[in-house]
Amino acid sequence: MKFGIQVNEGPYTHESSISALNFVRAALDAGHEIFRVFFYHDGVNNGTRYTTPPQDDKNIVAEWSKLAKEHNLDLVVCVAAAQRRGIVDEGEQQRNGKDGNNIADGFRISGLGQLIEAGIQSDRLVVFGD
């Protein structure tokens, strides 16, 4: 089966991102395909490379990046939500005159159409949120 995943919350305040990460891992272990993970609302905060959680705590952003690399996952951060919350890649940095960017490895910024497309192309869409 092809899964589309929507993550509505950031890495630490809610359990959503962890639940999504664990679900994605289990789906991959079972031989399913992850069509896309789409990060919306505060979920875009999963896409910053500047988090420094304590050593004995889970590094959620790094885990998403690692999973993306190992399984060639498409992790998409919504551009409109990212602009509101300050998640920036090089393109956005230049377009909006910012002095830096912070997107984490394995994530890309794109439009809401990617979420709709995930709903169309996937066999199942699972939403993790608050």
Place this chain on the structure above:
Amino acid sequence: MSDVKKFCFLNRKAPYGTVYAWESLEVVLISAAFDQDVSLVFADDGVYQLVKGQDTTGLGIKNFSPTYSALGDYDIKKIYIEKESLDARGLTLDDLQHLTWEDENEDWAEKDSIMVVEKAELAKILESQDVLLSF
């Protein structure tokens, strides 16, 4: 094989206290470009999103409620409100915006987009969907 799926946007949160109402509306508008069979469901505090007469000037934030009236122009015309949620909150259809769409098959006759439905009927509507997005 048809690529048209029944997309349902489930709205259960009030506007302004959180961003979900506005950001979910942004997804709805984008979905119009994909020619899917779109329905909006408002239940629980989600019914407050459609209350008319919203005035945010005192808060200094954007009043996004006029956007709902554009849904008909985007061919989004299936808007279901749960009757039990309205009743529980002491609201009636009169408290809500009057949302319409124009039926090109009937000489552009203006029709109501909002349908107030009881829970049993809404359960059937939800059951018939292909993809459900929650915010």
Place this chain on the structure above:
Amino acid sequence: MSNLHIVNKSSYDRNSLETCLRLADKGGEVLLFEDGVYGAIKGGVKAKLIEDAMSNLTFYVLGPDVKARGLDEGRLIDGIKVVDYSGFVELTVKNDKVTSWL
């Protein structure tokens, strides 16, 4: 068509489970996870929500979330099945779609 309903909030905190059960069609399945697992504990006033719905819906709870919260599986409402994440995935495959009651 069958629907997997997933509920991640405690029924003592939010109305998510209550609304889910009001709008879930007969024959559906419900998975409680994250804080939603608290609704699956027997003896609490909200347990009745699930007990009354068990003739129409099948209930599951996510084991890792139960354990994380120090809850014993013996305290779950009778008839609720415990699944792990692979079971969660199976439930989404087995049903036609997933509805999140946030």
